[in-house]
Amino acid sequence: MGAPDRDPSSARLVVGVDIGNSTTEACLAAVAPDGSVTYLGAGLTRTTGVKGTPDNTAGALRVVRDVLARAGRRPDEVHTVLLNEATPVISGLAMETITETIITESTMIGHNPTTPGGQGLAVGTTVSIADLAGQPPGDPVVCVVPAEWDFDDVARVVNAAVARGVAVVAAVLAGDDAVLVTNRLDRPVPVVDEVRAVEKVPLGMLAAVEVAAPGRTIRTLSDSYGLASVFGLDPEQTRAVSPVARALTGNRSAVVVRTPSGDVTDRRIPVGELVLRGAGKELRIDVDAGAEAIMATIARLQPLDDVHGEPGTHVGGMLAQVRDTMADVLHDADGSAQPPAEIAIRDVLAVDTFVPAEVRGGLAGEIALENAVALAAMVRTSRSRMQLVADQVSEQLGAWAEIGGVEGEMAVGGALTTPGVDRPVAVLDLGGGSTDAALLTRDGVCTAVHVAGAGELVTKLIDSELALGDREVAEGVKWHPLAKVESFFHLRHEDGTVQFFDQPFPPQVFARVVVLTPDGPVPVETRHGLDHVRRVRRAAKSRVFVVNAVRALRQVAPGADLRALDFVVLLGGSALDFEIPELIADELAPYGIVCGTGNVLGTQGPRTAVATGLVRAHAAASSCPAG
Ligand code: ADP
Numbered sequence: 001m002g003a004p005d006r007d008p009s010s011a012r013l014v015v016g017v018d019i020g021n022s023t024t025e026a027c028l029a030a031v032a033p034d035g036s037v038t039y040l041g042a043g044l045t046r047t048t049g050v051k052g053t054p055d056n057t058a059g060a061l062r063v064v065r066d067v068l069a070r071a072g073r074r075p076d077e078v079h080t081v082l083l084n085e086a087t088p089v090i091s092g093l094a095m096e097t098i099t100e101t102i103i104t105e106s107t108m109i110g111h112n113p114t115t116p117g118g119q120g121l122a123v124g125t126t127v128s129i130a131d132l133a134g135q136p137p138g139d140p141v142v143c144v145v146p147a148e149w150d151f152d153d154v155a156r157v158v159n160a161a162v163a164r165g166v167a168v169v170a171a172v173l174a175g176d177d178a179v180l181v182t183n184r185l186d187r188p189v190p191v192v193d194e195v196r197a198v199e200k201v202p203l204g205m206l207a208a209v210e211v212a213a214p215g216r217t218i219r220t221l222s223d224s225y226g227l228a229s230v231f232g233l234d235p236e237q238t239r240a241v242s243p244v245a246r247a248l249t250g251n252r253s254a255v256v257v258r259t260p261s262g263d264v265t266d267r268r269i270p271v272g273e274l275v276l277r278g279a280g281k282e283l284r285i286d287v288d289a290g291a292e293a294i295m296a297t298i299a300r301l302q303p304l305d306d307v308h309g310e311p312g313t314h315v316g317g318m319l320a321q322v323r324d325t326m327a328d329v330l331h332d333a334d335g336s337a338q339p340p341a342e343i344a345i346r347d348v349l350a351v352d353t354f355v356p357a358e359v360r361g362g363l364a365g366e367i368a369l370e371n372a373v374a375l376a377a378m379v380r381t382s383r384s385r386m387q388l389v390a391d392q393v394s395e396q397l398g399a400w401a402e403i404g405g406v407e408g409e410m411a412v413g414g415a416l417t418t419p420g421v422d423r424p425v426a427v428l429d430l431g432g433g434s435t436d437a438a439l440l441t442r443d444g445v446c447t448a449v450h451v452a453g454a455g456e457l458v459t460k461l462i463d464s465e466l467a468l469g470d471r472e473v474a475e476g477v478k479w480h481p482l483a484k485v486e487s488f489f490h491l492r493h494e495d496g497t498v499q500f501f502d503q504p505f506p507p508q509v510f511a512r513v514v515v516l517t518p519d520g521p522v523p524v525e526t527r528h529g530l531d532h533v534r535r536v537r538r539a540a541k542s543r544v545f546v547v548n549a550v551r552a553l554r555q556v557a558p559g560a561d562l563r564a565l566d567f568v569v570l571l572g573g574s575a576l577d578f579e580i581p582e583l584i585a586d587e588l589a590p591y592g593i594v595c596g597t598g599n600v601l602g603t604q605g606p607r608t609a610v611a612t613g614l615v616r617a618h619a620a621a622s623s624c625p626a627g
């Protein structure tokens with residue numbers, strides 16, 4: 001490699017580096033003595049370690065070296081590396097279910113066997129197929145078939161009973177043979193199969209079996225009054241079985257058996273109280289009161305000083321765990337941890353969510369959607385360790401490194417390079433762990449706030465609500481639009497439009513809900529349809545970012561009035577999202593706010609605003625040292 005061209009001797013090479021919770025971004029520029037700036041490149045890498053800790057050095061060095069290499073420059077040419085003074089905010093997430101559905105006796109089977117047989121609703125007394133031969137004609141019977149029975153034998157025995165006048169109105173099978181059985185019945189009835197624990201189905205009890213037509217879900221057994229009508233329940237009994245209806249919602253087939261002592265309980269788990277301190281007051285709120293009540297309480301205590309959970313409860317555990325994690329990573333310079341008690345939780349975002357959980361005592365792996373509350377907590381520590389990172393970068397790069405400015409102000413500086421933006425301007429930095437707002441007034445006064453909850457929480461909500469069990473898959477669902485692969489040569493996008501392809505899709509995506517990544521369709525492992533996945537995705541984004549955008553902007557807006565704002569620029573990784581900017585802009589439009597995605601330097605999109613702001617601030621300061 002030849003020696004790179006040197007700048008005219010007077011221009012200085014400057015690198016702005018923004019260390020975020022998720023991403024470390026850099027902006028490389030040459031600054032002339034008159035303060036004019038020539039941008040030479042930008043880059044980003046994953047943040048190493050927790051933001052604001054010495055572990056950040058590795059990522060900072062990587063991105064600086066990378067952006068230099070791509071511009072054909074050497075580290076020893078660098079005049080100054082500028083780091084952001086990160087407000088030491090760290091976010092933690094915790095989620096706790098607040099309801100639990102338990103079946104103490106076998107009273108309910110509800111699931112989605114891939115191929116149930118027949119269709120319709122039938123009510124009868126449960127009788128084992130082994131006893132069918134001795135069953136007197138007359139009353140309707142639901143035939144229960146253990147695993148060892150062959151479908152031919154099942155059909156033969158049922159047909160024989162029916163011929164004798166026994167009214168077999170439905171069947172429940174352990175095996176996967178519903179269609180094979182139904183096809184062989186003289187009189188087809190609804191058949192539910194794949195019931196893992198069929199031996200636990202109580203015999204001699206009244207049971208209702210419902211199978212929906214293909215593409216439909218059951219209607220009667222998933223409705224409280226439907227159950228009441230089928231079993232002749234009084235209002236008190238109806239209340240008791242309503243969790244059954246809820247747990248059966250959305251299924252293709254279901255069986256409900258009325259057992260005298262049977263019990264399905266919808267237990268509320270005592271989660272405990274949040275103890276919130278701020279504005280000279282202390283308030284307590286039960287977590288199972290839900291997100292809205294929690295957020296309303298928090299709004300009355302601004303600014304928050306600290307948050308605790310009632311000791312010995314779930315929420316106590318949740319917050320203690322957040323605090324401990326943060327204490328572990330916030331080591332002092334001498335290596336000793338900051339005591340958890342010294343760590344104040346300065347903001348909490350509560351979000352109502354639900355978690356699909358296997359019903360305790362279920363017979364076929366039934367899933368109930370349990371209510372849950374997710375909390376994002378943000379900690380502000382007493383000290384920033386960024387100077388230490390600067391020292392280490394300096395030493396290892398062989399170039400001067402210093403703290404170049406405070407994050408919020410720098411973000412505004414970078415945002416102002418977006419075409420069409422002017423002061424007064426507010427920025428919303430939609431990051432991974434926190435949502436940050438900053439306001440720059442016409443007179444150049446800047447205020448900044450950080451609120452808990454951002455992209456990571458969205459990913460976590462998507463992951464748990466869809467029971468994906470895989471953060472990367474959830475991240476894919478968040479980033480990319482959905483589609484349904486309808487044939488080997490065409491798919492239907494989530495907006496309903498159809499697209500045709502020349503090459504066939506790989507078989508593993510056929511008839512699947514997929515995310516459309518740049519590398520092609522990737523199947524989403526979920527039992528839910530496209531619309532459900534889309535709804536979950538959009539709700540997660542809006543419950544985190546729309547709520548936080550309003551919360552954060554209120555805190556910087558003059559008189560806490562959103563109407564006082566003119567321009568809002570969206571920054572950060574989550575501003576790259578294909579729908580979050582729209583969701584926020586829709587919410588802000590009624591306040592007369594111009595809201596859009598930042599385009600730093602007119603080319604960089606919503607990222608590298610802070611890094612660019614650092615360079616601009618440095619250039620401005622060096623051209624007029626007195627100012
Ligand atoms: P930080 O400043 O906290 O380091 P970033 O600005 O890097 O955070 O934002 C990180 C968040 O942005 C992550 O939650 C990530 O999922 C999200 N993100 C990044 N790119 C995209 C994209 N193209 N679409 C949606 N979300 C994205």
Ligand code: MG
Nearest residue numbers: 020429431572
């Ligand atoms: Mg950031």
